[in-house]
Amino acid sequence: MDTATHIAMGVALGGIATADPAISENPVLFGAVLVGTIVGSHAPDFDTVLKLKSNAVYLRHHRGITHSIPLVLFWGWFISALIYVAVPNLDYGILYRWTALAVVIHVFVDIFNAYGTQALRPFSNRWIALGFINTFDPIIFVAHIIGFVLWGLGLDPTIVFLSIYFLLIFYYIKRYLEKKTMVKKLTLYFGSVEGVYASPTIKQGIWRLAITTEDSFYVARSIGGTIQIVHKYNRVPLPNNRLIATAKTDKNVAAFLSFSSVYRHEITEYDHYTEVRFIDLRYRAKDHYPFVAVVNISGNLDILSSYTGWVFSEEKLQDKLLIEE
Template sequence: MDTGTHIVMGVALGGLATLDPAVQADPTLFNAIMVGTIAGSHAPDFDTVLKLRSNAVYLRHHRGITHSVPAVIFWGIAISSLIYAFVPSVDFMHLWLWTFLAVVLHVFVDIFNAYGTQAFRPFSDRWVAYGFINTFDPTIFGFHVIGILAWVFGAHPGFTWLIIYSILILYYIKRYMDKREIIQAVKKRFPDVHEIQTSPTMKQNKWRLAITTDNYYYVGRYDYGKLEIVDEYSRKPLPQNPLVKKAKKDKNISAFLSFSPVYRWEINYYDDYSEVRFIDLRYRTKGHYPFVAVVKIDDDLQIISSYTGWIFSEQKLQNKLLTE
């Protein structure tokens, strides 16, 4: 989820903590838990600082190890221990429990986005991305705003958030059923389908799709119960020639391939260099595929430049390749 949603979820857990008898009896513990749940609900995304190094490093590691099983345990202990150092009079076990729950909730809700996480590391490096909740979901965020306002105006925080989270559980079930409907529609149209990547938009009834069949990749949308295919590409194996082998060793290309589950490729030859390009098919926006990885290689198989990331025009991409 986006940063704003994670933060309001931290506030919500702080409110739910008021149902804990130990928290009810100790205002200092409540304040400590509120700090812990807000910090814990954002902590796994501290890896955003990796963007300062490069897009390749960020892409390879974001939502990776910081969302893994060991990291979830670490964040809960580290944050609650830091808070406890300033307020040693509070009950550490309750402080840790609610902080740990905030971290777990962060990772849990992230697996429902199209981006996903490596939540099962170190047991599996597989990206878990169920793809039926948008990274920013107005319904989820809106219910949290309603809960915060109700709390501000005097509603009991524990029961308020208990009701709201009960509604949101039903909402998640509803979105899961929406995705099941889409999967059934795609399988009916394409009996040879291998994989279906769903990317919900911020609008309830509009979805983006990337479909893999025996011989083709199809890019489509599912709007108000109607399946529409907008692009199709032949599913060609990536050639295993020296140029491609060199390209795959590049840090930007390698990071892209470690992350993207469905993409097409292009090889373009110019007078004094060749270009290998990979295009992720999940994020088509206004006829454009903004998530790419590109490498330029000279005739001696030396990498000239490369780039991976989100780019919305060819001119900007070429400018990036000049500076990377």
């Protein structure tokens, strides 16, 4: 989920915590628990600071180790310990339980969007991405805002937010069934598919789709249950040669390939170098595919420049490559 929704969930969890008399009757403990649930609800995304180092490092690690089982346990302990040092003489057990729960909920809700997490590390590095809730879902966010208003009007926050989450369960089921129906339609249409990447947009009923068949990639969208094929690309295997082997050694390309599950490639020869470009087909904006990895390689197989990330024009991409040289 996005940062705003994660924090909203942290506040809501702090409200639910008032069901415990030890919290509701102790303003200091309530304040500590609220801080714990808010910070805990965002803590796994502290890895966004990796963007300051490079896009390659960020792609390698975002929602990776910071969302793993060991780090989930660590975040709850670490945040609770910091709060306890600042405000001693609290019931540490209560503080830790609610803070740790906020961290667990953060990782849990992240698996429902298209990006996913490596939540099973260290037992498995597989990305878990169920892909039927948008990173920012207006319905989920607005539901929390309504809950805050009702809390502010004096209603019991435990009842308010538990009621909201009960209703949101049905919303999640609805979105899951929508995705399942689309995948079934695609399977019937193509006969067989090797993979379907589905990503809901913030608009209800509109989805982005990337489909892999034996010999083709299809980019499509679903509007109100009607599937429209937007682009078709031949599925051309990567050449097994020294140029591609060199490209794969580049840190930006390696990070892209470790993250992208549906991509095509282009090889363009220029006078003094060859450009190898990898284009992720899961993300499309106005007939443009903004998530790419590009590496320029000399005739002597030296890497001249490279870049990976989201760019929305060819001019900006070339500027990025020049900066990296």
